[in-house]
Amino acid sequence: MTYKLLTIAGSDPSGGAGIQADLKTFSALGCYGMAVPTALTAQSTTGVTGVHAVPAEFVTEQLETLLADVRVDAVKIGMLANADIVAAVADAVEEYELPNVVVDPVMVAQSGDRLLAAEAVQALRSRLLPLAHIVTPNLPETADLLDEPEVHDLAAMADQATRLLELGPQRALVKGGHLSGQSSTDLLAVPGAAPDSLSAERVATRNTHGTGCTLSSAIASLLPQRPTVHEAVRDAKDYLTQALRRADELNVGRGRGPVQH
Ligand code: PLP
Numbered sequence: 001m002t003y004k005l006l007t008i009a010g011s012d013p014s015g016g017a018g019i020q021a022d023l024k025t026f027s028a029l030g031c032y033g034m035a036v037p038t039a040l041t042a043q044s045t046t047g048v049t050g051v052h053a054v055p056a057e058f059v060t061e062q063l064e065t066l067l068a069d070v071r072v073d074a075v076k077i078g079m080l081a082n083a084d085i086v087a088a089v090a091d092a093v094e095e096y097e098l099p100n101v102v103v104d105p106v107m108v109a110q111s112g113d114r115l116l117a118a119e120a121v122q123a124l125r126s127r128l129l130p131l132a133h134i135v136t137p138n139l140p141e142t143a144d145l146l147d148e149p150e151v152h153d154l155a156a157m158a159d160q161a162t163r164l165l166e167l168g169p170q171r172a173l174v175k176g177g178h179l180s181g182q183s184s185t186d187l188l189a190v191p192g193a194a195p196d197s198l199s200a201e202r203v204a205t206r207n208t209h210g211t212g213c214t215l216s217s218a219i220a221s222l223l224p225q226r227p228t229v230h231e232a233v234r235d236a237k238d239y240l241t242q243a244l245r246r247a248d249e250l251n252v253g254r255g256r257g258p259v260q261h
Pocket of ligand 1: 018106109111115209213
C-alpha cells in the first residue's frame with residue numbers, strides 16, 4: 001500500500017526546504033507526494049530575498065479541489081506566511097477531518113528571514129495547534145508559541161514541551177538542535193507522562209538548510225507506517241541523520257546547502 005501524503009507549505013526554489021524538501025522526503029520514504037503551496041519565496045542557499053504569499057482564498061481553492069477528490073493518509077503543514085492562510089488551512093483540516101496532521105510551526109528561516117508574520121503566531125496557536133496530531137517546534141519557536149523566553153537546558157525544555165500540550169496538540173516534539181553538545185536531543189511530550197527523549201549524533205556539516213522541513217515531512221510519512229508516534233519520530237530522526245551524513249556529497253550553492261535524501 002502506497003500512502004498518500006500532502007504538504008501544505010512554502011516553495012523554496014533552491015530545493016532544500018519547503019514543499020520541494022517535503023516531496024523528496026515523501027518519495028524517499030515510499031509515499032506518494034502532493035503539494036499545496038502557500039507562498040512562493042525567492043530563495044537560494046544564502047537566504048530569502050522575497051516572499052509572495054498565495055491569496056488565502058486560493059489556498060482554500062487548492063485544498064478543496066484536491067481533497068474533494070483524494071483521501072490523504074497524512075499531512076505536513078509548514079510555512080503559512082500570514083493569519084489568513086493559517087485560518088484557510090485550519091478550516092480545511094476541520095472540514096475534511098484530515099488524519100495524521102504534523103504542524104511544523106515555521107516562523108523564521110535559519111538565515112534569519114521571517115516566514116510567518118509576527119501577528120499570525122496567535123492564529124497558529126489558537127486555530128492550528130488544537131488540530132495537530134504532533135507539533136514540531138525548535139526552541140525559538142517553542143518560546144514564541146508559549147510567549148516565554150527561549151530556554152537553554154533540557155529540564156526547562158521538558159517543562160516547555162509539556163506545557164505546549166495545553167495549547168491543544170496531541171503530541172509536541174521540541175527539537176533541541178539549538179542546545180550545545182555532541183548529540184542533538186529532542187523531547188516528545190505525551191499527555192500524562194514525562195516527555196520521551198530522542199537523541200541522535202550531531203552531524204558536522206554546514207549543509208543544514210531544510211532540516212526542519214525534512215524531519216516534519218519524514219514524521220508525516222512514517223505516522224501511517226509505524227505502530228506508535230514514538231517509532232515514527234525515532235525513524236524520522238534516523239532518516240534526517242542519514243540525510244545529514246550524506247549532505248556533503250552534494251555541492252549546491254555557496255551558502256548552507258541542502259541535505260541529501
Ligand atoms: N523556505 C521555506 C519555504 C521553508 O518552509 C523553510 C522552513 O521551514 C525555510 C525556507 C527555512 O529553512 P531553513 O530554516 O532550514 O533554512
